[in-house]
Amino acid sequence: MEAVLFFLAAIGALGGAIGVIAMRNPFYSVLALIVHLFALAVLFLLLTAAFVAAAQVVVYAGAVMVLYVFVVSYVGGGGESAWEPIPGQRFLAPLLGIALFIELSVAVLSSALLALGTHGPDVQPGFGDPAAIGRLLLEKFLLPFEASSILLLLAAVGAVVLAGRKREETA
Amino acid sequence: MNIEWYIVLSALLFTTGAVGILVRRSPMVILLCLELMLNAGNLALVAFSRMVGNQEGQVFAIVVMVIAACEVVVGLGLIVALFRRKLPLNVDDLRELRG
Amino acid sequence: MSATSWAWLVLLLPLLGSIFIALGFKVLPAKVAGIIGTVVIGLAFACGIGALLSLLGEDPEARHHASSLWDYASAEGLDIKLGIFVDPLSVFMVLVVTGVSTLIHLYSYGYMQSDEGYHRFFSYLNFFVFSMLLLVLAGNFVLLIVGWAFVGFASYALISFWYRRTTATKAGMKAFVINVVGDIGLVLATFLIFRELGTFDFGPAFEKAPEVFQTNEWSITAICLLLLVGAFAKSAQLPFHTWLPDAMEGPTPVSSLIHAATMVTAGVYLIARTHTFFVLAPTAADIAAFVGLATLLVAGTIALVMTDLKRAIAYSTMSQIGYMIMGVSIGAYSAGLFHLMTHAFFKALLFMAAGSIIAAMANRQNIDEMSGFGKAMRFTSITMLCGALALAAFPGTSGFFSKDEILAYAEARGGMYLIFTVLGYAGALLTAVYTFRLIFRVLPGAPCKEAQHLIDTGHVVHEEPRNPASGELEDTDVGFPGSEHHIAEQSWPMKAAMGVLAFLALVGGLVQIPGVDDVIGAFLEPVFHDSPLAAIHPTVTADWEGLGVGAVLSVLGIFIAYFFYVAQPATPAILIQRLRPLYTLFVNKWYFDELIDFLVVRPALAIGRFANRVFERFVVDGLVSGTEGTVRATSGVVRAVQNGFVRSYALLLVAGFAGLALYFLLSSS
Numbered sequence: 001m002e003a004v005l006f007f008l009a010a011i012g013a014l015g016g017a018i019g020v021i022a023m024r025n026p027f028y029s030v031l032a033l034i035v036h037l038f039a040l041a042v043l044f045l046l047l048t049a050a051f052v053a054a055a056q057v058v059v060y061a062g063a064v065m066v067l068y069v070f071v072v073s074y075v076g077g078g079g080e081s082a083w084e085p086i087p088g089q090r091f092l093a094p095l096l097g098i099a100l101f102i103e104l105s106v107a108v109l110s111s112a113l114l115a116l117g118t119h120g121p122d123v124q125p126g127f128g129d130p131a132a133i134g135r136l137l138l139e140k141f142l143l144p145f146e147a148s149s150i151l152l153l154l155a156a157v158g159a160v161v162l163a164g165r166k167r168e169e170t171a
Numbered sequence: 172m173n174i175e176w177y178i179v180l181s182a183l184l185f186t187t188g189a190v191g192i193l194v195r196r197s198p199m200v201i202l203l204c205l206e207l208m209l210n211a212g213n214l215a216l217v218a219f220s221r222m223v224g225n226q227e228g229q230v231f232a233i234v235v236m237v238i239a240a241c242e243v244v245v246g247l248g249l250i251v252a253l254f255r256r257k258l259p260l261n262v263d264d265l266r267e268l269r270g
Numbered sequence: 271m272s273a274t275s276w277a278w279l280v281l282l283l284p285l286l287g288s289i290f291i292a293l294g295f296k297v298l299p300a301k302v303a304g305i306i307g308t309v310v311i312g313l314a315f316a317c318g319i320g321a322l323l324s325l326l327g328e329d330p331e332a333r334h335h336a337s338s339l340w341d342y343a344s345a346e347g348l349d350i351k352l353g354i355f356v357d358p359l360s361v362f363m364v365l366v367v368t369g370v371s372t373l374i375h376l377y378s379y380g381y382m383q384s385d386e387g388y389h390r391f392f393s394y395l396n397f398f399v400f401s402m403l404l405l406v407l408a409g410n411f412v413l414l415i416v417g418w419a420f421v422g423f424a425s426y427a428l429i430s431f432w433y434r435r436t437t438a439t440k441a442g443m444k445a446f447v448i449n450v451v452g453d454i455g456l457v458l459a460t461f462l463i464f465r466e467l468g469t470f471d472f473g474p475a476f477e478k479a480p481e482v483f484q485t486n487e488w489s490i491t492a493i494c495l496l497l498l499v500g501a502f503a504k505s506a507q508l509p510f511h512t513w514l515p516d517a518m519e520g521p522t523p524v525s526s527l528i529h530a531a532t533m534v535t536a537g538v539y540l541i542a543r544t545h546t547f548f549v550l551a552p553t554a555a556d557i558a559a560f561v562g563l564a565t566l567l568v569a570g571t572i573a574l575v576m577t578d579l580k581r582a583i584a585y586s587t588m589s590q591i592g593y594m595i596m597g598v599s600i601g602a603y604s605a606g607l608f609h610l611m612t613h614a615f616f617k618a619l620l621f622m623a624a625g626s627i628i629a630a631m632a633n634r635q636n637i638d639e640m641s642g643f644g645k646a647m648r649f650t651s652i653t654m655l656c657g658a659l660a661l662a663a664f665p666g667t668s669g670f671f672s673k674d675e676i677l678a679y680a681e682a683r684g685g686m687y688l689i690f691t692v693l694g695y696a697g698a699l700l701t702a703v704y705t706f707r708l709i710f711r712v713l714p715g716a717p718c719k720e721a722q723h724l725i726d727t728g729h730v731v732h733e734e735p736r737n738p739a740s741g742e743l744e745d746t747d748v749g750f751p752g753s754e755h756h757i758a759e760q761s762w763p764m765k766a767a768m769g770v771l772a773f774l775a776l777v778g779g780l781v782q783i784p785g786v787d788d789v790i791g792a793f794l795e796p797v798f799h800d801s802p803l804a805a806i807h808p809t810v811t812a813d814w815e816g817l818g819v820g821a822v823l824s825v826l827g828i829f830i831a832y833f834f835y836v837a838q839p840a841t842p843a844i845l846i847q848r849l850r851p852l853y854t855l856f857v858n859k860w861y862f863d864e865l866i867d868f869l870v871v872r873p874a875l876a877i878g879r880f881a882n883r884v885f886e887r888f889v890v891d892g893l894v895s896g897t898e899g900t901v902r903a904t905s906g907v908v909r910a911v912q913n914g915f916v917r918s919y920a921l922l923l924v925a926g927f928a929g930l931a932l933y934f935l936l937s938s939s
Contacts, residue, residue, distance in 0.1 A: 002172060003172055006172045006176065010176075010180050013180070013184060014180075014183065014184070014187075017184050017187040017188065017191075017207050018187065020188075020191060020200070020203050020204060020207060021187060021188075021190065021191030021194065021195060021200075021204060021207075026197055026199045026200050026203075029199075029200050029203050030203065033203050033206060033207070036207070036210070037210065040210055040213070040214060043177065043180075043214060044214075044217055046172070047177065047217050047218055047220075047221045048221060049217045049220070049221070049226075049229045049232070051229065051233075052213075052217055052229050052232050052233060055233055055236060056213075056236070059236060059240065060210075060236060060239070060240075063240070064206075064239070064240050064243050067243065067244070067247060068199075068203070068243070068247070071199070071247045071250060071251060072199060074251065074254070075199070075250060075251065075254045075260065077197065077199060077260075080195070080196045080197055080261070085263050085915070086263075086913070086915050086917060086918045086921075089193065089194070089917060089918060089921060090194065092193075092921060092925070093190050093193035093194050093921060093924075094190055094194075096189075096190075096193075096921070096924050096925050096928055097186040097187070097189055097190035097193075097924075098186070099928050099932075100186050100189065100924065100927065100928045100931065101182055101183055101186040103928060103931040103932055103935055104179075104182035104185070104186070104931070105179050105182055106935060107931070107935060108175060108178045108179060108182065109175060109179070115174070115222050115223075116173065116174050116175050116178065116222065117173050117174075117175060118173060118174065118222070119172075119173065119174070120174060120221045120222045120223075120224060121224040123221075123224060127226065128226060128229060132226050133226060133229060133230060133233070136226055136227065136230050137230060137233075140227070140230075141227075141230050141234075144230075144234055145234075148234050148237040148238065151237065151238065151241050152237060152240070152241055154241070155240075155241030155242070155244045155245055156244060158244075158245050158248065159244040159245055159247070159248035160248075162245065162248035162249055162251075162252050163247075163248040163249075163251040163252050163255075165255070189924055192917070192920055193917055193920055193921050193924065194917075196917070262915075262916050262917060263915055263917070265916075266913070266914030266915055266916075267914065268914055269912055269913055269914025
């Protein structure tokens with residue numbers, strides 16, 4: 001059962017990823033990413049990370065992607081020309097990607113970390129619950145929690161400044 | 172499923188995102204591919220957290236999500252600013268810093 | 271005060287004079303500079319007398335002192351001090367050098383008066399005296415080389431004193447280059463000495479030498495031959511002599527001081543100082559003696575046909591130094607040094623008188639244009655005659671006693687050395703002939719145009735300044751001779767100097783009359799008594815026989831000259847006709863200049879041209895330009911990476927990361 005779900009979710013994630021990089025129209029790429037994010041949420045659930053999965057769907061797919069959709073609609077998005085100005089880029093990029101994937105896989109599969117070959121230890125039912133995550137956030141990781149909230153504030157202010165109209169600019 | 176599978180999948184998604192950045196020219200799509208890579212990282216984090224048996228990896232993944240959100244906000248703001256100034260939305264045309 | 275303290279003062283005074291005049295040349299009036307220069311050397315002479323008296327107050331065997339100021343270079347196995355060595359030989363040389371220098375400075379005070387470079391002249395002259403004193407007082411070979419090199423530089427600076435004359439600067443360079451060849455010999459000899467004996471200091475070196483070396487071993491012979499190279503270059507002996515006639519481009523006081531009395535005698539001093547080595551290498555000593563003999567004769571023959579007054583006297587110097595070298599090489603140490611002293615007197619005097627006559631001739635030096643100065647310039651001609659008599663070894667003069675003492679010693683040594691006696695007397699005859707050739711050409715007879723002008727008006731004739739050698743027009747600003755020419759009759763410093771030297775030239779020999787007194791020989795005896803050759807003394811009878819022969823030859827020479835140049839003036843032309851090849855050989859100075867040009871100068875220039883055209887262009891330029899080209903090409907390639915495309919940077923990033931991951935994978939497997 002778990003294996004079936006895994007493969008389905010994996011195919012979904014991969015499909016979404018390939019859709020993102022392959023589609024001409026950026027709007028379609030955004031949509032492919034949303035599919036990818038949902039598949040990833042399923043994978044998180046399989047890994048007993050319930051809260052993370054929920055956050056993924058609500059925050060990522062729900063808020064961030066909506067933002068993307070807004071901007072893509074505003075900016076529009078044409079296709080890109082087929083001609084590649086940098087010599088060798090089109091050829092080298094996939095090659096390097098494959099090479100990197102092979103290396104990472106080799107590193108993982110032949111790793112001395114034997115625990116990788118297991119399911120992981122048995123966990124209590126409360127593993128991955130919001131309560132557990134919340135406790136960690138407010139006890140052990142209070143500082144990163146607060147720091148990331150400041151970061152959010154900064155990002156918001158920065159975005160407003162960046163995208164805001166200048167006074168003297170005519171509309 | 173063994174944890175290995177998740178990690179290998181994460182590696183595959185990561186390289187896909189990397190290739191996407193290298194190949195696509197629209198800043199929008201490049202940001203999307205960046206999201207791919209971040210999510211792949213998230214997947215690896217959660218898988219390792221499951222392997223170790225505590226939830227610290229998941230907290231890490233949440234923080235990564237926060238950062239991804241901030242970065243998307245700023246990046247999209249940049250794209251809007253580019254659009255407003257009628258600059259070409261093409262990473263190759265913005266190449267004045269050159270040697 | 272001890273002898274060494276006097277000696278340090280002797281060294282210090284000329285150096286201070288030189289520096290003071292050099293630094294103050296803008297503020298000091300000319301006359302003051304001249305007075306300072308002369309007085310400083312006079313004081314040095316007084317200190318030399320002090321050293322002499324201090325030495326005489328000691329036991330003869332203890333009359334050698336070494337004293338050093340500080341360590342010059344001190345390392346493992348190496349210990350060079352700034353040290354002087356005071357013994358009868360160095361004090362003798364100090365007295366000769368400072369005494370004659372004082373008189374020459376006095377002469378220059380008058381002679382160089384209108385020259386724009388007056389201060390520079392006295393500064394250089396003082397520096398030269400300092401260097402020469404450093405040379406003779408040096409207590410180790412390293413300081414000797416320092417003094418040697420300084421003297422070479424001072425000679426160069428003074429020969430090319432009138433630096434806007436190309437002939438002068440070329441002569442200066444020639445002198446310097448040939449001197450450097452000698453310096454190389456000296457330096458190599460010092461290396462060998464250090465290697466064999468382990469010390470540079472004179473005292474220990476000479477004590478150790480008989481223990482370390484066998485007689486005629488190759489190492490000591492090599493050392494002596496290298497020392498000879500240095501001595502011959504400095505003393506203008508064959509084959510390193512070609513610089514001396516050209517050095518006459520310098521002002522007359524320079525010729526008088528450096529190229530007659532002091533610098534050229536440095537080689538003689540060197541051989542006398544290192545006589546211990548030469549005793550151990552008799553082959554080298556014999557070679558030196560033969561070279562001295564050859565120089566004696568060759569220079570004498572050239573002087574016979576030379577028409578430039580100063581150059582003729584220069585060749586005479588070369589010839590007389592041949593006598594001295596011969597003397598100290600065969601073992602007549604005190605005789606050779608006695609001749610050095612008397613030669614300083616009469617040769618300096620002859621140059622001074624020649625300077626006076628050349629001034630009267632408006633700086634022209636060709637004796638074919640001169641005559642009748644005997645009437646026009648009484649004082650100059652009388653002093654010149656004194657000098658000439660001494661040079662020709664006329665009975666009773668200083669040259670008479672000194673020259674014949676050398677030849678009598680050679681005879682006493684016997685065997686092969688009789689060659690030196692016989693040929694030495696032949697040279698003496700030649701000396702008398704060429705000396706009085708000059709006298710009889712210049713002094714008697716109807717006054718030439720310039721002399722007549724002098725008699726009529728009492729002033730020296732005034733002409734446009736010209737280079738005497740090439741005849742080209744010059745001006746009288748700095749770098750050229752001054753506008754006024756000063757003759758002895760009108761300048762009391764010149765008169766005083768010449769007068770003193772004339773007196774010394776005539777009576778200076780009275781200190782060494784055989785059988786009567788032996789002042790110099792006795793004084794120098796402690797220095798040389800370790801040499802078996804010094805024990806050979808000619809008997810008084812043999813001495814007087816030699817003196818007799820010498821007297822006869824001298825008078826005969828004077829008569830021959832009289833016959834050729836006064837009584838029957840047509841004879842020289844007839845002789846030249848009959849002996850034309852010989853005449854050509856002599857006039858062309860035995861073709862030494864051409865030989866050296868062919869053997870040394872041309873190959874050197876060819877090597878230089880090769881180095882420039884081939885080596886410099888291909889190898890050096892190739893390396894440098896090649897490196898530059900390579901760097902430029904590489905940087906061009908590297909520059910292409912910065913193309914401004916973000917995606918290509920990202921590609922490089924991913925590629926680098928992949929490479930790094932590969933490296934780590936491989937290294938951990």
